[in-house]
Amino acid sequence: MSKTLPVLRTPRLRLRAYTAADRGRFVAIFSDPVVMKYVDGALSKEAAEALFAGILDGTRARVFGAWCAECDGQVVGHGALLREGDDLEVGYILPQGTWGHGYATEIARALTEYGLNTLGRDRLIATVDVDHPPSLRVLEKIGMTILERVEDPEGPYLLCGISGIDPP
DSSP, X not given: OOOOOOOEEOSSOEEEEOOGGGHHHXXXXXXXXXXXXXXXXXXXXXXXXXXXXXXXXXXXXXXXXXXXXXXXXXXXXXXXXXXXXTEEEEEEEOOGGGTTSSHHHHHHHHHHHIIIIISOOSEEEEEEETTOHHHHHHHHHTTOEEEEEEOOTTOOEEEEEEETTSOO
């Protein structure tokens, strides 16, 4: 049984819990190799469907919460807070047709404000591929700073963070 997530709002977006009707769009986003290039690579359709099912039924232990982001009733992206040790990690993924409109920044800001202000977390983190400057700019816009560069066998990434005392 999944927990109830609050609806988060920005000036243009409504972030809501996923419903079964979102399955096709979710699978399309997570199985798109261009979209997922900097996020561990595209999932197979079967793996994306399994991830979606786990989000709906609340059995994905790493997923604290996952939101479907809409603008004027159209799905423009995905946002999530993921468990990473004692931290919550901010994540966002957008379909290609929505890139360059500022949606990623709005999704990341809404999740960060929710994590820090509503959940009362001391700190939130995010990771970004070192070869993906647009995503790093999103994190910088919401007040995150680079904490360290991590040399991972799957490729280097930047660990970013923001604390409750940092201005978002």
